[in-house]
Amino acid sequence: GNSVTQMEGPVTLSEEAFLTINCTYTATGYPSLFWYVQYPGEGLQLLLKATKADDKGSNKGFEATYRKETTSFHLEKGSVQVSDSAVYFCALSETGANNLFFGTGTRLTVIP
Amino acid sequence: EAQVTQNPRYLITVTGKKLTVTCSQNMNHEYMSWYRQDPGLGLRQIYYSMNVEVTDKGDVPEGYKVSRKEKRNFPLILESPSPNQTSLYFCASSTDRAYEQYFGPGTRLTVT
Numbered sequence: 001g002n003s004v005t006q007m008e009g010p011v012t013l014s015e016e017a018f019l020t021i022n023c024t025y026t027a028t029g030y031p032s033l034f035w036y037v038q039y040p041g042e043g044l045q046l047l048l049k050a051t052k053a054d055d056k057g058s059n060k061g062f063e064a065t066y067r068k069e070t071t072s073f074h075l076e077k078g079s080v081q082v083s084d085s086a087v088y089f090c091a092l093s094e095t096g097a098n099n100l101f102f103g104t105g106t107r108l109t110v111i112p
Numbered sequence: 113e114a115q116v117t118q119n120p121r122y123l124i125t126v127t128g129k130k131l132t133v134t135c136s137q138n139m140n141h142e143y144m145s146w147y148r149q150d151p152g153l154g155l156r157q158i159y160y161s162m163n164v165e166v167t168d169k170g171d172v173p174e175g176y177k178v179s180r181k182e183k184r185n186f187p188l189i190l191e192s193p194s195p196n197q198t199s200l201y202f203c204a205s206s207t208d209r210a211y212e213q214y215f216g217p218g219t220r221l222t223v224t
Contacts, residue, residue, distance in 0.1 A: 043202055043215030089154065099145065099170055100213065102154040
């Protein structure tokens with residue numbers, strides 16, 4: 001079956017620190033992979049995506065590379081800001097599937 | 113502005129009292145979905161709809177009903193709410209099934 005395993009949080013970093021949030025997946029086929037972000041009091045927003053192996057998704061300084069050999073899609077950012085404080089969800093969707101499979105979410109807090 | 117709206121945003125009710133959470137999108141999306149978010153479990157899909165009058169169960173449909181009489185609206189109905197349905201609920205829509213979904217702001221439901 002399909003599943004997503006995410007690094008447990010919470011994660012607390014100082015401003016300008018390097019961020020990595022680990023995500024690995026299990027899928028029966030060739031899924032598309034996503035990172036969604038949830039800011040306090042809001043719904044989820046798509047942060048970035050990758051649809052095939054070796055694709056790199058990027059947005060707002062965040063990056064993630066679809067690694068089929070390690071079934072991973074780790075989220076990285078070189079220098080975090082206070083405004084990046086949020087909950088980050090890794091998710092996958094199989095071709096033709098009717099839903100997204102989400103990880104449990106990782107709460108990031110960035111302190112000045 | 114493209115958006116998904118949900119109402120109410122917060123609801124406290126008692127066991128057994130029927131309630132409806134409304135969801136509306138203004139993007140002419142065919143696909144709509146309901147999720148619940150619980151600590152440590154991430155988001156789980158309750159029901160989805162591929163188009164008007166076409167709905168189907170997600171991963172956790174027990175205790176919920178939906179309808180899709182118009183393309184823009186997808187209400188979630190709890191006929192007899194129970195305390196284990198206390199959760200944060202999100203409606204989402206997209207042009208194509210699970211791909212790149214747009215989420216509403218969430219409805220926090222408490223059943224006592």
